[in-house]
Amino acid sequence: PSKKKPKTVKFEKSKPDLLLGTCVLGRSQVALLQNVTNEGRSYSFVSLSFASSKEGWPLEGRETSESSKSLLTNSQCKIPGCFFHGLENLKQYSGKNYKQNKDELIQKIYSLLNSSVFDQKMPEKIEIGWSKKMVRSAGLCTTGKLRYPKRQRYAKIRISLKVCDSADRLRDTLIHEVCHAASWLLDGVRDSHGDMWRYYARKSNMVHPELPKVTRCHNYKINYKIYYECTQCKSRVGRYSRSLDTTRFICAKCKGSLVLLPLTRKDGTPIQPHVRPFAKYVQENYRKVKRETEGISHGDVMRKLSKDFIAKKQSQGL
The missing domain is CATH 1.10.12 (Lyase 2-enoyl-coa Hydratase; Chain  A, domain 2)
Incomplete structure (x- = not known):
């Protein structure tokens, strides 16, 4: 009988840069744009205008260079009690302390967003939990209607325990998902990353200019615990456990064999094995x-x- 061919392991393709903004071509026509390089300068459209606008917020489209965008993100927030800037550097939310205080941090972030961005119109508490099964997606917002009483709208948010492993990732992911929840709970609109979500995302950046731009998807480098490397092309594939059988799987790029790399920390320093x-x-x-x-x-x-x-x-x- 013929021997079975070894299976190949597909390596993750490097994702392109995130979608930076949209530019309105007409009252209801929206075109998606990526970075545009012109004479050595990089531009992106960061101010949006929508067919369904809300009063009190400017809707003119404008073009901002990278230098002015950095000035926008570095400006200080005027909201009293805001703690978003440099959140990952605070002692109680960094390193091992983050794992102990992450549930408390979720409620603090949500309460601040509810008062500063959504004018206390969101529920005082919303169901926000952690998910161990989400290994690449940073967050998920599930919306629907309860049968009783009176077909009330609800929203549930799940945050990836493996992707959001720092305070700044938790903050940015939660803001993204709360914008989804607000578009449904406040406006009754479920249009994914449509006009209503972009309105709340843009409003969050205007109220809190120290935050990174709220985007459709993340570009986080996922910190896997285990890495396998191809002996020929040196490509790497990450896993959260030693689940890859190197006798059955080979590299998908060059058909080379895979080897398990020594354990390392997030900064790349090796971890010495400790046997009790x-x-x-x-x-x-x-x-x-x-x-x-x-x-x-x-x-x-x-x-x-x-x-x-x-x-x-x-x-x-x-």
Whole structure:
């Protein structure tokens, strides 16, 4: 019988830069534009005008260079109590503290957005949760109507636990998803990234000019725990666990073999493997105890190893 060919692993294609803005060609006709380079200067259309406008906000389209855009994002916010600028540098929301305080941070961000951008018209609390299954999408907003009472509209937001691993990513993703929720709860419109969502996204940037531009999709570099590298073309593929069998899968680009790379931190520094003393003791003595006590279960073997390990530590005075 013929041997089965090894399967190939598809590498993620590098995504193009995010869509930066839209430019209105007519009252109801909107054209999507990317960066335009002219005589060495990069431009993007950042002010929008929509067929369905809202009173109190200017709707003229204008063109802004990269230099003026950076001045816009670096200007200080005039909202009292705003903490968005430099959020990822705050001690309570950086490093290990972020994991402990991320639920509290969600409520603080939502409360500030509700008061500054949405004029307290959004519900005081909205269902916002974390998702372990979202490995590439940063967030998701689910909308609908309750059967009782009186067909009320609702919105649920899910944030990716693996993609939004820092305070600034959580802030930007939550703003994006709350704009989806507002377009449905306040206006009854579900048009994905249509006019109503763009209106609230633009309003968020005007109220909080220190924030990055609210865009349709993210360009975050996902921090995988495990990386495999092709031995020939040196391409890499990321995983969250050691789920890739290198004996069955090969590189999709050059058909080369894959190898597991050593574990590294986010900054690229290697992680030294740490084996706990009891785990090392089990590795060294499990087979020996299993042979001496034939017929007993795995749980009984582990209990005996635990007692022996404790007795050994006490005899050594540890």
